[in-house]
Amino acid sequence: MAKGDDAIRRKKNKVNRKKLQKETSNVSARVASIIAAKKSRLSGKRRTCQGMCFSLPTPEDPFNDRYGKMDNRRKETKKLVPSQADSRVSINRDSVQLTKGAPGCNHAKAERQEQKMVKVTNLENEQTISQTIKNVGQKTSVKQGKAKIHLIGKNGAIGAQQGQALENSDCPSKFLILCLNSIQNVLWHDGIFSGEEDKPLFADAWGVEFWKCYSVGKDILETSGACSTMEQIAWMVSTAADSIARKEKEGLSVTGPFLLYLVPSQETATKVQSVCKPLKALGIHAVSLHSGASLDHQIQGLKYCEPEFLVSTPERLLELVSLKAIDTSGVSLLVVDGLESLFKGGNLDIIKSIRQAISANPQTLVFNDCLNYMSVPVVQNLLQGSICRLSLNDSISSQSACIIQSVQVCALEDEKLLQGIQILDQVCGNELGSQLFKVLFVVGKESDFHKLVAATMSKGYFMKANSIWSTSGVKNSKTGPAVFVIDMEHINTYDLGKFEVVIICDFGPSIDYYIDILTRMARCTVNGKLHSFFTIEDAHMAGPLIEILEQCGQAVPEPLRKLCHSSQSMLEH
Structure with a gap:
């Protein structure tokens, strides 16, 4: 009996199923x-x-x-980062725009990318960066406000007042991080970056400290004892670029150079220029001026460009300013790098002239790698008012930078107190009526304390004691300058950073007391002065004190050297 079509189809399907099972099993x-x-x-x-x-x-x-x-539920939002080849970030007062460099681009797509740039799309990444920077800057001694930056609407406008210092926040802005990453990528690609490959620039300890000091709005004294590094330059120029972006968002235009970077040589100018070059894709243009190029060529070049950053040697910049080829009156950030080389090259007077040509009050950063006390007047001319000290070096010379040390040798014990009062008259003579606690007397004997009180009260000084001795019953003046008195044994329990002048009458049992005072006093000024008095009883500490003075580049008085030699000869015999 012939089989029907249904039976043939079933048999064929059975063969196909067996064949399929055989194929898929292996x-x-x-x-x-x-x-x-x-x-x-x-x-x-x-x-x-x-x-x-x-x-x-x-x-x-x-x-x-x-x-x-x-699966949309598992899809992660990616952070948009424009490439340097075909895009350019331009800053205006409303938002951060992404403009295609090639003609005939898709404007709708560029607009969508622009909206993504201004939205906070990656909160976890932002929190990671913030936590990293907080962990790096835990050892900082700079205290600052924590006013947060609020984003308003889709454009993220910052509600800041014009003319104020840079806004403080928990961590640097995203644009500053973008600048650091751009510099790091380009320098690594060119093989001229000396940093660790697995360590991002935004986690650099010095950079975090600098950003905190810069956010306070005070002048900065860098006392590490060396010129700037690639990482430090990257943080400085990125912070300046972020300040320009903030000003333009607030509706302010930067017409002249915002950053003036003074360098001692053409080689240093080339190094700074190489760090600034990656920021050109982000709308920041830097110009390098030095004696390696002709003066006429630089004058013609400055006519056709308006750089935001100006890197120059002092002598060439002064020539261009005198010829009115460039206007530096509106500079907002002044960086002086390599002070020792500038001092040896005789450019300190030129720097003073350049500083006088700036009519505005720029925030100034000085890299003080010069240990000679002769350079202190130049630093005092550049940094006026309250400052922030920035250094990751714990050496005595670094912590005591710009503090003049004066040592006097006395024949008798009574002479120390009399000469100390004379120094007090010289310091406080022009400050009658001031209630600032700027002068500290360090004494070690109760008899010296009573003599000091009797001598100073008659001259109208306000006495304040923070020691085992009390000023109860003493009729203090209500108008004279304040003089703080403390004994040597309790010196570690008091904050010495606010005192510009410290007078040590009794040296103490060890040189460590002197070092402790030297490295803790005058933290917010470059006008610190430490006066100390020596007698024959302190001769055993003359040698270590001379070593400290030489290490800090201070002048060593000849009587102190003689006292040291006499004490050594006595020990030999």
């Missing part, structure tokens, strides 16, 4: 899914999406039921 799940999809297509069962485009099945979706679509 292959992986991915290949089996591809074979299944091919069988489905050959049988005419094409899906709607496969009519226009074809998506390969995956092990998670072997029959392509999701049509190649991704």
Whole structure:
């Protein structure tokens, strides 16, 4: 009996199923899914999406039921970073715009990318950067406010008042991080970056300290004892670029150079220029001026550009300013790098002239690598008012920078107190009526304390004691300058950073007391003065004191050297 069509079809399907099972048993799940999809297509069962485009099945979706679509619940938002080849970040008062450099670009796509740039789309990454910077800057001694930056609307306008210092926040802005990353990528690619490859620039300890000092708005004295490094330059120029962006968002225009970077040589200017070069793609243009190029060529070049950053040697800049080729009156940030080389080259007077040509009151940063006390007047001319000290070096010379040490040798004990009162008259003579606690007397004997009180009260000084001796019963003046008195044993329990002048009458049992006072006093000024008095009883500490004075570049008085030699000869005999 002949078989019907249904029986033949069933038999054929049974053979195909056995064949399919045999083929898929020896292959992986991915290949089996591809074979299944091919069988489905050959049988005419094409899906709607496969009519226009074809998506390969995956092990998670072997029959392509999701049509190649991704799971939106597990999709991570990526942070948009423009490439330097075909994009440029330009700053205006409303938002950060991404403008395509090539003609005929898709403006709708660029607008969507612009909106993504100003939105906070990656909160976890921002919190990671903030926590990293907080961990790096835990050892800082600079205290600052923590006013947060609030984003208003989709453009993220910053509600800051014009004319004030840089806004403080928990961490640097995203644009500053973008500048640091751009510099790091370019310098690594060129092979001229000396930093660690796995350490990002935004986690640099010095950079975090600098940003905190800069945010306070005070002048900065860098006392590490060396010129700037690539990492330090990157943080300075990135912070300046971020300040320009903030000003333009507030509606202010930067017409002249914002940053003036004075360097001692052409080589240093080239190094700074190489760090600033990656910021050109972000709208920041830097110009390098030095004696390596002709003066006429630089004058013609400055006519056709308005740089935001100006890197120059002092002598060439003074020539251009005298010829009115460039206007530096509106500089907002002044950096003086390599003070020792400038001092040896005789450029200190030129720097003073350049500083006088700036009519504004720029925030100034000085890299003080010069230990000679002769350079202190120049630093005092550049840094006026309250300052922030910045240094990751704990050496005595670094911590005592710009503090003049004066040592006098006395024949008798009574002479120390009399000469100390004379110094007090010289310091406080022009400050009658001031109630600032700027002078500290360090005494070691109760008799000296009573003599000091009797001598100073008659001259109108206000006495204040923070020691084992009390000023109860003493009729203090209400108008005269304040003089703080403390004994040597309790010196470690008091904050010495606010005192500009310290007078040590009794040296103490060890040289460590002197070092402790020297490295803790005058933290917010460059006008610190430490006066101390020596007698024959302190001769055993003359040698260590001379070493400290020489290490700090201070003048060593000849009587102190003689006292040291006499004490050594006595020990030999």
